[in-house]
Amino acid sequence: MLTPFLRPGLDVLFVGFNPHPYSWERGRYYAHGSLWRILRKSGLAADIRDDSQLFDYNFGITDLVHDRPTREAKEIGDEEYARAAARFRRQVARLKPRVVCLTGKDVFRHFAGWKRSAAVEYGLAGHFAASLVFVAPFPSHKWMKDEEKARYYAGMLPLLDGQLPKVSETVKVFFAGKR
Numbered sequence: 001m002l003t004p005f006l007r008p009g010l011d012v013l014f015v016g017f018n019p020h021p022y023s024w025e026r027g028r029y030y031a032h033g034s035l036w037r038i039l040r041k042s043g044l045a046a047d048i049r050d051d052s053q054l055f056d057y058n059f060g061i062t063d064l065v066h067d068r069p070t071r072e073a074k075e076i077g078d079e080e081y082a083r084a085a086a087r088f089r090r091q092v093a094r095l096k097p098r099v100v101c102l103t104g105k106d107v108f109r110h111f112a113g114w115k116r117s118a119a120v121e122y123g124l125a126g127h128f129a130a131s132l133v134f135v136a137p138f139p140s141h142k143w144m145k146d147e148e149k150a151r152y153y154a155g156m157l158p159l160l161d162g163q164l165p166k167v168s169e170t171v172k173v174f175f176a177g178k179r
Contacts, residue, residue: 002029004062005051006095011058011160012044013097013131015088016138017073017107018065028052029061034139034146035103041150043157060097064088064110073106081110093129099159100131104138122152124159132159 002019014035023031029051030036039045045057054061064084065076088111092100102108105120111133114120125133134156137149 002027002063002066004066005029005054005060006062006091007055007060008095009058010060010095010097012060012099012101012156013092013095014059014061014101014103015107015111016061016063016103017110018063018068018070018076021071030139032140038139038146038149038153041146042153044153044160062088062091064107082113085110085113089128092131096130098131099134099156100128101134101136101153101156103136105135107138108133108135123155134159 002024006013016029019029020031023029031050033050036045036048036050039048045053045059047053048057051061065080066084068076070076100111102111102125105122106116108114108120108125109116109118111128112125120135122135122137125135127133136152136156137144139149141149
């Protein structure tokens with residue numbers, strides 16, 4: 001089982017689809033190490049090795065569907081994702097992380113309530129409640145090199161350094177719709 005790393009006022013809350021059985025069995029998020037490698041390469045967390053160090057950086061982690069592992073995210077149906085996303089949006093509104101980093105375009109689509117066909121780009125996607133919403137590549141994808149993934153993750157550095165955009169002027173507000 002995986003216990004989410006959540007608390008109010010996190011700088012970054014990383015969010016995936018759901019746990020992989022390998023991580024679930026070991027009780028560690030990203031037990032294979034891909035996220036930690038990318039966070040080190042991006043400059044977000046120079047020494048991080050596993051989830052036990054997340055709070056040292058004021059980071060947290062969870063999954064939309066956090067209570068059951070699957071080998072592939074597509075094993076979870078749209079209705080289950082919709083219920084999980086609604087629950088998670090309430091958590092975000094309550095916990096108020098500075099940045100919600102959704103690790104994958106489809107994670108964003110589920111979070112925002114968008115159709116699978118909706119176009120999504122990596123980077124700052126909008127805001128929800130008091131949080132900026134950032135879309136980053138799934139850390140375990142084999143089709144993108146770690147260095148490229150790290151460049152996308154590094155896009156959060158200016159946000160964490162206080163270089164926050166004026167959200168009302170420069171960032172789209174998304175909503176739970178069928179975009």
